[in-house]
Amino acid sequence: MAVDVSTSVYEGPFDLLLHLILKEQVDIYEVSLSHIVDAYLEEIERLQHLDLDLATEFLLIASTLVELKARRLLPGRDDIDIDDELALWEERDLLLARLLECKTFKDVAGVFSKLADDADHSFPRAVGADERFAELMPDLMDGVTPARLHRAYLKATTPKPAPRIDLFHVAPIRASVADALAELIDELPRVGRMSFRRLTSGLVERLEVIVRFLALLELFKQGLVELEQAERFGDIDVVWTGGDGVLDDLPVDDYDG
Amino acid sequence: MNDAPNDAPNDKDEELIVPDQPNPLDAETVRAIEAIIMVAVEPVPSELLAQLLEQPIVVIDRLCAELADAYAHAGHGFQLTKVAGGYRYQTHPDLSPYVERFLLDGQRARMSGAALETLAIIAYKQPLSRAQVASIRGVDPDGVIRTLQARGYVTEVARDSGPGQAILFGTTPTFLEKLGINSLADLPPIVEFVPGAEVVEALEHGLRIDPAADARG
């Protein structure tokens, strides 16, 4: 199965699903996940770099497929509860409705693009009155103080947060949080105190840093570490407060809402 | 239609613009409309023109439509358009190469597919929350919405009354200007875009639970 998706098409998980179903005539229950993964990896290869957004979106869709597929493969399907059967239909109808809605707005976006392109060819006049009317121009700076200007500058120059990566996306790699926890539990009691920056300095992928951070929060929740931040936006210091005892089977919260 | 400048001798200048409206009040009103829109920095609503020129809104709209026709007929390099609820002068689209050369940084940034899709959802479904956008696009729309907000195409219009009081987003007049339309009513009806039966069927087939699928494997 060749998945030949261009980057412009490869926008989100539903795009992929739509693409698979509409263009490739794929029955998702027949899809070999390993084929999808192979196709995906080829695509990534072609892109020359890993786009985290694409990667997480892919993980999301892959996990959705696994979930649906798993339902088919569950042992004892013959004994399946009528409620479960109904739930499966409901889920499938929901997915269908979402796919249809997704396709609808995808097509509308094409119209928007055309409208915007056309509109871009015209430039509005926004010149204002000439100097003959200077004294009648509303004083826009009425009420503007140096302090307000200062605040506006800070607002304009404060770095905008990077696109949010929430657990919606992180969920498929849940296991890694446990790994990160194990590493932290191994490392932190020995050093006692370390900045979060140093704790993550060896990590290359943003996702790894996030997983570390999740693990750290978990420890914090368990009362095993203290987090200190001397100043706003300053480094976060991680202090081990869990003692020397060996910790096994630390309960990890299920992040999947 | 204003193709009548040849019908009558032009003893009055204004008649060239509204030849079928010999009412001098209208001529004065038309000229005032031109002057006001010329000094405006954003589209001037009919209501404001009506109020300033002490004319009914319908008269203003009629005169503006005639004026726009007259400009188009005369082949001017500018147009009078109704955008985002108001009238403005803008350059004729076919002259964009010259204008871009003049403005240097005149080229506008194009919107990404993700931005357009998100914008489409918000335009048709407003007001709605981030979570509602996410449920349609299947992707966290946070970054895209922030970009659209920064560009002024969407804004927070309300708070959800439910628990959590999620921010509800809607489109702005800037959005209408970006698309060059007068109001949301100018957008094509969404029903025109609902996928046809064959698409629904294809999707249904792809998602079917029917055990018959096993037989095909």
Next chain:
Amino acid sequence: MNDAPNDAPNDKDEELIVPDQPNPLDAETVRAIEAIIMVAVEPVPSELLAQLLEQPIVVIDRLCAELADAYAHAGHGFQLTKVAGGYRYQTHPDLSPYVERFLLDGQRARMSGAALETLAIIAYKQPLSRAQVASIRGVDPDGVIRTLQARGYVTEVARDSGPGQAILFGTTPTFLEKLGINSLADLPPIVEFVPGAEVVEALEHGLRIDPAADARG
């Protein structure tokens, strides 16, 4: 003089403007002149028009004079005038009462958030180019800068020495006066942000459980 629109049937739109210039090149040039002057904040010098439209200066000046005559003859509410060495549109003097009424009543007198931020960036970082403002705000500041320029709060203070010679903007004495300060040194000082803030914030945001995630379950 262009009082000849009645001489010939108007099978070509442009002929209404320059009826005695059947050369289609001129028609295109005239329309481009109209478009460029329509969006220009400052009067556009003949030399610049000549260069942009690849025509001799004398041709540009002749066409502009004809255009001005045509507008006057058609009795438009605006004029094409030559001021300070360049061409611009301005309102007809006899319509000043309407324009004044509009300026007094019709304009929103509040500075938008975008305008204030742009003004703040220019105030603190001057001199800087449009592109530099855009890179800080993440949004094309063109319209906003034009407004600020029209109000006399910012002005062109220099040209970049690099290729392209971008216009560099700075604030004006009017700006200081309006703000009630003597010099830029009186503005509250800026402490630059250390990078890392956005990382922390992104992480914090990322840990919020999105209601959308719940909806999937």
